[in-house]
Amino acid sequence: MNNSYQDERLAALLWRAARASTRYYQAHLAELDLTTRQAAAILALVEAPGVTLGALADSLRADQATASAVVDRLLAADLVKRETDPADRRRARLHPTDKALQIAERLDVARRGTEAMIEEALGQATARKLKKVLARLSEQLEREALAVPSGSR
Secondary structure (H helix, E strand, C coil), X not given: CCHHHHHCCHHHHHHHHHHHHHHHHHHHHHHHCCCHHHHHHHHHHHHCCCECHHHHHHHHCCCHHXXXXXXXXXXXXXXXXXXXXXXXXXXXXXXXXXXXXXXXXXXXXXXXHHHHHHHHHXXXXXXXXXXXXXXXXXXXXXXXXXXXXXXXX
């Protein structure tokens, strides 16, 4: 193992690891002609069909304009269908198409493959510990980022 990591900043190491695992996942997404955000939207819609654009944006941790652009591309690719909410005709409900459901199965395989690659590199016990640490770190950093006044970002 190369010990040059000892001289690197923690944030840089986290970024490198995230980028490497993302590249692996993106290689699978390229076969499906999807971006990571489009893949995340499909998976979110499969998990919660009938969500509103606002709820989808929240699950993607994106603003509504970004989520709307993603949905527009998925609509054009026949991966999402939009239906008027019967309870409020001003609101639309988003549903995955059959084509999206088939793609979601392939996305799940790609996600599991990425997870397996990480577990193989670290070992299962270390991977489980890292997952807990990163979840805690993400939650804390997100809280702190929300506490920063928007003018100082």
